[in-house]
Amino acid sequence: MKEDISDTELVAAFKAGDTEALGLLMGRHKDAVYGYLLRLTGRADVADDLFQEVFLKLVKNPSSYSEREKFKAWLFTVARNAAMDHFRRDSSRREIPLEGDGEKAGAADLIASAEPGPAESFYGRDLARRIEEALASLSEDQREVFYLRHYSQLSFKEIAELLKVPIGTVLARMSRAAARLRDKLGDGMQ
Amino acid sequence: MNCGFGEKLILYRYGEAGEAIEAEVRAHLVGCAACRGELAALEAAEASLAAGAAGPSPAAVAAVMGAARSSGRGLFSFNWGEALLSGGLAAALFFILTVSGHRAADLAWNNGLDDKLDNVEYSVYQAQADINSSSMDWEYGISSLEDETLDLSKNV
Numbered sequence A: 001m002k003e004d005i006s007d008t009e010l011v012a013a014f015k016a017g018d019t020e021a022l023g024l025l026m027g028r029h030k031d032a033v034y035g036y037l038l039r040l041t042g043r044a045d046v047a048d049d050l051f052q053e054v055f056l057k058l059v060k061n062p063s064s065y066s067e068r069e070k071f072k073a074w075l076f077t078v079a080r081n082a083a084m085d086h087f088r089r090d091s092s093r094r095e096i097p098l099e100g101d102g103e104k105a106g107a108a109d110l111i112a113s114a115e116p117g118p119a120e121s122f123y124g125r126d127l128a129r130r131i132e133e134a135l136a137s138l139s140e141d142q143r144e145v146f147y148l149r150h151y152s153q154l155s156f157k158e159i160a161e162l163l164k165v166p167i168g169t170v171l172a173r174m175s176r177a178a179a180r181l182r183d184k185l186g187d188g189m190q
Numbered sequence B: 001m002n003c004g005f006g007e008k009l010i011l012y013r014y015g016e017a018g019e020a021i022e023a024e025v026r027a028h029l030v031g032c033a034a035c036r037g038e039l040a041a042l043e044a045a046e047a048s049l050a051a052g053a054a055g056p057s058p059a060a061v062a063a064v065m066g067a068a069r070s071s072g073r074g075l076f077s078f079n080w081g082e083a084l085l086s087g088g089l090a091a092a093l094f095f096i097l098t099v100s101g102h103r104a105a106d107l108a109w110n111n112g113l114d115d116k117l118d119n120v121e122y123s124v125y126q127a128q129a130d131i132n133s134s135s136m137d138w139e140y141g142i143s144s145l146e147d148e149t150l151d152l153s154k155n156v
Helices: A007-015 A019-041 A044-060 A071-089 A118-123 A125-136 A140-152 A156-163 A167-185 B006-013 B019-031 B033-051 B058-070 B074-110 B113-155
Strands: none
Touching: A007 A019, A007 A071, A019 A044, A019 A071, A019 A140, A019 B058, A044 A071, A044 B058, A071 A140, A071 A156, A125 A167, A125 B033, A140 A156, A140 A167, A140 B033, A156 A167, A167 B006, A167 B033, B006 B019, B006 B033, B019 B033
16 A cells, blocks of 8 residues: 555655655645645745745655655755745745734734634634734744644654754753743643 | 753653653653643644644645656656657567568578579489480380391391
């Protein structure tokens, strides 16, 4: 069964001409990569474009992925670089504010649609909004580590390698993010 | 408040703590409301992200798959490769059959079979000629003997 085949084997199959292998790879990772990009950029259209950019890199230059590294680590490195390039091109917005400016969505807009989203249905609009506000209050470094861990499920050691920082730095950022979230969410979280 | 368990708490929360650190954190959590609060905040934030999970648009996925098919990889190119291979094999087979057919014709002309047949035919002709010649010789001999016999009988 192809579901049991590793990511590395699927990439090898794709390199050998099996398009179905690419479909399986995307099926496994598309939501995580897209979710990560959506969180970083705050815009669904930009996240869609960057998502394509990430997987097109594999299509156009499959040798850019070496079988010696973990595919998911490579994928999120490419996704992060694509987001960084986007921020460099569109330097008007690096931090995602809570409120949008009419053209671009703010972090709070991710949950503030007219219809309740899944997170709001799960928590209720008030708590969901408080969580979004707490996430938006994290520093850029803290958010980056927190989102990378959540969406990629890579180990902290792998995240440290991806970000090219010591693992202690990654753990410290996560720890400060946890403290910040607790402070923002208040006593109800204890 | 800094109880010094910040990083250990992170390793514990995400399942990367060893047994010793895990036990240490468990014991610590009993008496530390701040760490319990951090754990609860992380749980809430993680659950909120999971509940709000979304995927790329079908158009984005289709665009990637379309690019893969038209970039010379995948099923499309594989069929082209297969077609080219089949065409090449067919051409090679045609060439071999055509050339071998000509060679067969050339062999029929050049292998000396006809010459041999001619030789056999000539030999047969020669043998027949020899036989005829011998036969004539015998007839001539017989007629000579008959003449001599006739002469002797006259003399007698």
